[in-house]
Amino acid sequence: MVSAIKRFFIGRPLKSNMLGEQKLNKKKALAILSSDALSSVAYGPEQILIVLITVSATAFWYSIPIACAVLVLLSVLILSYRQIIFAYPHGGGAYIVSKENLGINPGLVAGGSLLVDYILTVSVSVSAGTDALTSAFPGLHGHNVAIAVAFVVFLTLLNLRGVTESASVLAYPVYLFVLALFVLIGVGIYQILTGAVPADLHPQLGAPVAGISLFILLRAFASGSSALTGVEAISNAIPNFKDPAPVNAAKTLTAMGILLGLLFSGIVFLAYYYGISPLAEVTVVSQIAEETFGRNFLYFFVQGTTALILILAANTGYSAFPLLAVNLATDKFIPRMFTVRGDRLGYSNGILILGLASILLIVAFGGHTEQLIPLYAVGVFIPFTLSQTGMMMKWIREKPKGWELKFAINSAGALICFTVTIIFFLTKFTQVWPVLVFLPIILYVFYRIKSHYLAVAEQLRISDRARAVAVEGNVMIIPVAGITQVVQTSIDYARSLKVDQIIAVYIAFDKEDEKKFEAKWKQWQPDVRLATLYSPYRSVIHPLMKFIDTVEHKANELHYRVTVVIPQFIPKRGWQNILHNQSGFLIRAALLLRKNLIVITVPFHLKK
């Protein structure tokens, strides 16, 4: 029944050789991998204005040069990630690039901070989308956490079904959002050109602003560049593309960069021209849309697709997290289970863990994950910086044809990303300090796991010196609880093997019972030795363990191996287990955990 439910939600299992068919074409890839980046257009321009308003409304004209700086940063990032895609056609996330060019520790810093970041992506985007939704339908207020969790569950199921299927579902909202914003920007610019918008709503470019400082401008720039989170998603996910994967990925990346640049500059420009101030209750995009269309169908179209893409932005986390986890797991820094493909060929464990962790975060923060945005942004720029620096090293070391330009591009990228990171620490330290705590912890855990796997591999390796001492005989101990068919079956089985001694053990809670049982046994199985143990404290495990200790001690001298045969009867229906003492199960658990004994379970299935 469990498997029927699973099949209903996730679909029938796919054969391993169908992997190729699960790969993405460019159109779907753009939808699935860029929703995070594109959705940030919905809040990036606003972030800039929120910083500038602390000075004065006149300062708003600075949003234009700041947006230009962000566009430069975007271009540099796109160009340098194109280089990464071709240099690392099997997936060049920050982890791989940093590890190969800077060493294992920078790689782990990049990998660890991205791992946490993707969880933040999911929680933050879903919460933001839920907020947009409950703002539109106030009746849903108070159910934010439940709705957000439901969305995470939905996205998790979608991704468990597999990448192409989720791409099909996600493509529409992403392209509708892009369409909506293009219509908005187009109509806005048309109105400006036709003079329908008064020209005096905005401060003049270059107007002197009292109280402006470099610090403020840098801060506004850092805030605006949080719109660039998600740009790295494509370079992580190259293996998901149809062949030729790197070419397709690079084209998709460029398309995304152009879309992101156009939408971002359009929104910043309209906001500036309309003289829009950030408000607590109404988003900047909503103000622009209202100014442009009035409250008609197009306004709600913009608002609706924005809410949708904010939720779907979470999907970038679902694409990137499992692939990063595979890379880390292959290097044995996180549990091996992340490398296993599920029924639908996705890395189900990564998808599930991501969903679970996001739900925990959403519940822990009561749905108010917006407090985590700066943390999330800094967690992206650290790996950005590391991978750009890694590429610099690569070009210096390899010096391919025309490496100087490539080096220049990555150097510019590294420098800007590093600057943005530093600005975050300088201007928002109270919000980003946790990264300094959890990164060392994550690195410690990575190393603990790695050293465990290495130790295990060492112990499992077949080597001549490790050959065990030859087994010269077998002793079997059968704990018995009565004179029943179950015990009979176990004794019969032990007799059918080459066993040098069979000992039945009975644990008595009172002396009288002990004597009675001994007498009955002698009559029933005169040729099987019975040891009775008196247990004044009514414990079964303790006296049995002591007895096994003694037997083991003697057996070791003779190079005999000790085996415990546990008769276990299995009721026909699950609920019936509650009607029976689970001593068989307890004994087995105690024996396996504490001792180097072999345990044989002889099941006795009840027929009714």
Added chain:
Amino acid sequence: MVSAIKRFFIGRPLKSNMLGEQKLNKKKALAILSSDALSSVAYGPEQILIVLITVSATAFWYSIPIACAVLVLLSVLILSYRQIIFAYPHGGGAYIVSKENLGINPGLVAGGSLLVDYILTVSVSVSAGTDALTSAFPGLHGHNVAIAVAFVVFLTLLNLRGVTESASVLAYPVYLFVLALFVLIGVGIYQILTGAVPADLHPQLGAPVAGISLFILLRAFASGSSALTGVEAISNAIPNFKDPAPVNAAKTLTAMGILLGLLFSGIVFLAYYYGISPLAEVTVVSQIAEETFGRNFLYFFVQGTTALILILAANTGYSAFPLLAVNLATDKFIPRMFTVRGDRLGYSNGILILGLASILLIVAFGGHTEQLIPLYAVGVFIPFTLSQTGMMMKWIREKPKGWELKFAINSAGALICFTVTIIFFLTKFTQVWPVLVFLPIILYVFYRIKSHYLAVAEQLRISDRARAVAVEGNVMIIPVAGITQVVQTSIDYARSLKVDQIIAVYIAFDKEDEKKFEAKWKQWQPDVRLATLYSPYRSVIHPLMKFIDTVEHKANELHYRVTVVIPQFIPKRGWQNILHNQSGFLIRAALLLRKNLIVITVPFHLKK
């Protein structure tokens, strides 16, 4: 570590032969077994007035004749339970008495309704006590559920420590409560006699009351008789008394009856004389205490001990439930685990289940379990009626010397209890109907469990015709995941036994891997047959099960037994399990549940 925590809370384990020392003397028994009955003095009189006030304040004088009727009922109950104690010196709960004299079904009705009732006792008393506490300290309001749960946990731990220890802790509050009420009643009567209380506060006895009806009076009587719940506790718990148990139990019962009668009539009389009306916020006892003492130390002493005894009344449930459960479990109507004595010789499973069920009820009702009081009362009077009727049958059948008087007493008891039950159904049907739903369900479950145990016993019995077909040989299947020490150990072990064929099984997820592994295996273990299974859906269990099916089929023809040897490696620390696929565990579970296979687990303990 778990065992150290357990020892801290519950105490060191006791030997079985220390059972005698755990028994109760009369003084402790009175405290531990009568807190439920005595505590009802705190609300019984009030219940009568609440019904009478629906007519008019003049009707209050009827509380005196009604109290007399309740006292008659009490005397009859005490007398008849004395008879039960001597007739059933090994514990004469309603279950035993009804079963032996009326048949198994009436016995199960009595037992089932008491089983549920004791859970209600605990939840209702603890919630009532918590209400009293939070009324005194309003700062605690809003934490009612948490406080009530904490009390239940405390009582559960106390009872797990053992009966004598809990008796010592509980004796003080019970005796202090009795003392407080005696002081209250004594001072009250003294003031009345010295004329300090005006004589015109109350209606004259026999004053005509407009609108009074038999229905109202019966209802008031039924409400008042809910003060008698808990009277049966002593007769259930005779085995807990020091020798001579029946004599001691009978004396304790009489003492309890006298105390209960005195306190009940005292409170009813003072309430009547002072002309007290029931109020929503202040209890009748509190009003009497304030009238008598003013708001001084004695007032708070009465209030404090009342709150305490309400909580401790729950303890009656803890004494009675496990003993009733033992009786039902011995007759195989509920799981056998209820007959097992824990570390401290109490029936820990009963105590734990009672605590758990009460917590669930408290949480489910948000601490407002007072809605359950009528249900609880009717659940007591059904078994009362049945056991009294049972005793009538016994006397008629056995006709011992002087049986006519005994018969008369039990007949009176049966009649009154039956009447009270009927009155409950007539006057409070909306609150007591659930008993008509859950009793049939409980009886059904009882019978299902019993028939399961009987079926199991039948299947386990050694009989010549059931002798299994002789085993003529053994086939062992070893699922292997690689070429490692773990596999080596398993193969070595299988070889040391008399096995006719050893087959290693490898499950490959791709064809290439399959071929590579076959080649490696041939080199490593040329004389162990290897079967490789290609699993396109990446499932381990399915192909393995299919393979085992095939092997089993062939083996059955040859009368061979099939054994699966599972190499399982066990990490040094628990958390490390997450780093390894738990395939060994999954395979074992699937095999044991679905097939009649023998499973050998060969552990490989990692040393680091």
